[in-house]
Structure formats: structure tokens, C-alpha cells
Amino acid sequence: xxxxxxxxxxxxxxxxxxxxxxxxxxxxxxxxxxxxxxxxxxxxxxxxxxxxxxxxxxxxxxxxxxxxxxxxxxxxxxxxxxxxxxxxxxxxxxxxxxxxxxxxxxxxxxxxxxxxxxxxxxxxxxxxxxxxxxxxxxxxxxxxxxxxxxxxxxxxxxxxxxxxxxxxxxxxxxxxxxxxxxxxxxxxxxxxxxxxxxxxxxxxxxxxxxxxxxxxxxxxxxxxxxxxxxxxxxxxxxxxxxxxxxxxxxxxxxxxxxxxxxxxxxxxxxxxxxxxxxxxxxxxxxxxxxxxxxxxxxxxxxxxxxxxxxxxxxxxxxxxxxxxxxxxxxxxxxxxxxxxxxxxxxxxxxxxxxxxxxxx
Numbered sequence: 001x002x003x004x005x006x007x008x009x010x011x012x013x014x015x016x017x018x019x020x021x022x023x024x025x026x027x028x029x030x031x032x033x034x035x036x037x038x039x040x041x042x043x044x045x046x047x048x049x050x051x052x053x054x055x056x057x058x059x060x061x062x063x064x065x066x067x068x069x070x071x072x073x074x075x076x077x078x079x080x081x082x083x084x085x086x087x088x089x090x091x092x093x094x095x096x097x098x099x100x101x102x103x104x105x106x107x108x109x110x111x112x113x114x115x116x117x118x119x120x121x122x123x124x125x126x127x128x129x130x131x132x133x134x135x136x137x138x139x140x141x142x143x144x145x146x147x148x149x150x151x152x153x154x155x156x157x158x159x160x161x162x163x164x165x166x167x168x169x170x171x172x173x174x175x176x177x178x179x180x181x182x183x184x185x186x187x188x189x190x191x192x193x194x195x196x197x198x199x200x201x202x203x204x205x206x207x208x209x210x211x212x213x214x215x216x217x218x219x220x221x222x223x224x225x226x227x228x229x230x231x232x233x234x235x236x237x238x239x240x241x242x243x244x245x246x247x248x249x250x251x252x253x254x255x256x257x258x259x260x261x262x263x264x265x266x267x268x269x270x271x272x273x274x275x276x277x278x279x280x281x282x283x284x285x286x287x288x289x290x291x292x293x294x295x296x297x298x299x300x301x302x303x304x305x306x307x308x309x310x311x312x313x314x315x316x317x318x319x320x321x322x323x324x325x326x327x328x329x330x331x332x333x334x335x336x337x338x339x340x341x342x343x344x345x346x347x348x349x350x351x352x353x354x355x356x357x358x359x360x
Contacts, residue, residue, distance in 0.1 A: 167200030170231035
């Protein structure tokens with residue numbers, strides 16, 4: 001079992017395993033920014049350095065302190081640098097010739113387990129995502145892998161986001177399943193099949209030509225109900241079933257129930273998101289952006305921004321001059337998105353969320 005710490009791939013230099021043996025040298029996999037290679041004996045000090053960093057080792061299970069001798073023993077036990085997918089191996093991640101981390105991969109009978117470790121200065125640049133995506137493609141193209149999975153600490157949001165970025169989806173939370181340094185811990189599991197990966201890499205990534213707000217009714221409500229965010233975003237965005245429930249049974253604010261106004265978001269004819277306002281009433285004089293959800297397969301296409309522009313047009317047409325919303329702070333927070341659109345924090349906190357307002 002392996003836990004992870006926090007693009008297209010040029011496969012022309014990849015060399016498949018020699019058969020029947022599963023042990024063979026591996027040529028470099030090159031991506032836009034990275035080189036992935038077999039680890040060497042002279043990498044010992046670098047690897048020990050970042051594995052001893054508390055920020056890197058906090059949610060891992062390797063021995064501490066992690067010494068050069070630990071690295072050498074493990075290096076020799078795993079074949080002296082030769083790739084053995086069946087036993088599991090680590091590929092070094094290089095940026096401009098400098099080793100900054102490694103990717104773990106084990107593959108048996110077409111089922112691959114992945115993990116990644118990056119030095120602290122290398123985190124936050126997308127290197128783990130780029131490296132993991134390259135390894136997945138290599139395993140699909142050259143080793144007929146049909147399933148991929150990763151396990152991680154439930155608090156490891158950064159690694160969860162890497163899993164999601166390469167196409168994996170949350171599969172399970174197993175309770176007290178992982179032998180951590182301080183006792184048994186919960187374990188978070190992400191996975192995807194080869195078909196899932198093929199769907200993910202072929203999804204549309206361009207900005208859509210046409211974004212529309214569509215009325216919801218019996219003909220399409222179940223379709224929009226199936227829209228989902230990434231699992232790591234669930235603490236930031238309510239799921240569709242909750243939005244439907246809150247629209248059906250709205251809360252009472254200032255002595256009156258909130259009046260929902262909701263629309264599906266369609267991108268080039270395909271259901272891609274959902275938006276819901278708390279509409280203006282006698283008791284609620286200012287419109288409030290209650291929900292905004294973009295499906296995991298349609299994110300980073302500018303759809304949310306386009307949908308809010310349509311909402312703003314509707315509100316301006318009704319004579320409104322401001323729109324309020326609120327967001328959760330923390331890793332992955334939508335705050336940068338809202339501030340880019342002109343929302344400014346009011347200084348108020350509502351149920352732990354930062355309240356913001358934009359002038360239309």
C-alpha cells in the first residue's frame with residue numbers, strides 16, 4: 001500500500017519491458033517540462049533530503065529519520081535501479097536535470113497502483129499531475145493496464161487533486177485501514193479504469209462556443225442531478241441532490257422562505273453545470289448567488305464565468321445593481337475565481353463562509 005504526497009506525454013522514448021522477465025532498464029519518459037527516469041544510487045542524498053522534510057513525510061509511512069542507508073538498502077533490494085513493475089518501483093522526476101521527487105508505480109495483471117512524492121520547493125507547480133499522467137499513458141500504451149488506483153491520507157487534499165486531475169474518481173473511504181506511524185488511520189481510495197481514462201483524456205477542454213441557461217423540468221432534471229464535482233471540492237460546493245432539496249424546502253431567512261431561481265448550464269448543447277439564486281423578494285431585497293456547480297469533466301473551460309455573465313445580464317435587466325455570494329476559504333477555495341469576477345469581501349462571515357458582493 002502506498003500513499004501519495006503532493007499534460008501530455010511524449011511516449012516516443014518509452015521502452016517496454018523485456019519478456020518474459022519483468023525486470024529491465026527503462027528509458028526516459030519526457031513531458032513538456034519533466035524527465036522521468038530510473039532512480040540511481042547517487043540519488044540517495046537528494047531522496048533522503050526531501051523524505052526527511054516534515055512537510056513531505058507528514059502523511060507517509062516510511063521510517064524516520066529516512067537515512068541514506070535506508071535508500072541504499074531499498075535500492076539494492078529492488079534490483080539496483082532496474083525497473084520491476086510487479087514488485088513496484090520509483091521513477092525519479094527531473095526538472096531541468098534536477099531531481100525533485102519520484103513517482104511510485106506497481107503493475108500486476110493490468111492493475112496499477114500509483115503514488116508520488118515531491119520536495120517542498122517543487123510542490124504547487126503541477127509536476128505531480130504531469131508525471132502521473134505520463135506514467136498512466138505509458139502503462140496504457142505499453143503494458144495494457146486496465147485499472148489504476150491510489151490510496152492517500154484523508155487530509156491530503158493536494159494529492160486528491162492530483163488524482164482528480166489525471167481522471168481518477170473517489171471510490172471509497174476505508175476506516176482504520178492504514179498502519180500509520182501513530183496507529184491505524186483511515187484511507188482514501190481513488191481509481192479509474194482504462195475506459196474512464198480514455199473518456200477523461202478525450203473530454204472537451206476548449207472554451208465552448210455557446211453557453212446557455214436552461215429551465216429545469218421533468219424532461220431534464222434527472223440529467224442535471226447527475227452532475228458532480230470532484231470529491232475534494234465537496235466541502236466547497238453542495239452536491240446536486242442537496243441543491244434540489246434546498247430548493248424544494250428552502251430555509252427561512254428574515255422571517256420568510258428563500259425563493260430559489262435555478263437553471264441548468266448548457267455548454268455547446270451538453271449539460272455542464274448548475275446555478276441557483278436566492279431571488280429578490282420583499283424580505284430579501286438583494287439577489288444572492290446560492291449555488292454554482294460545474295461538472296468535473298467541464299471545469300477549466302470558462303463555463304462558470306460565462307454562466308455568471310448571463311446571470312448578471314438577467315439581473316441588470318430586472319433593475320438590480322449588485323449580487324452577493326459567499327465562499328469557503330482554504331485549499332482549492334473558489335475565492336480567486338470570484339475575486340477575478342469583481343466580488344469583494346464585505347467583511348461579513350455567514351456560517352463560516354466569507355461574504356462577497358459584486359457591482360453588476
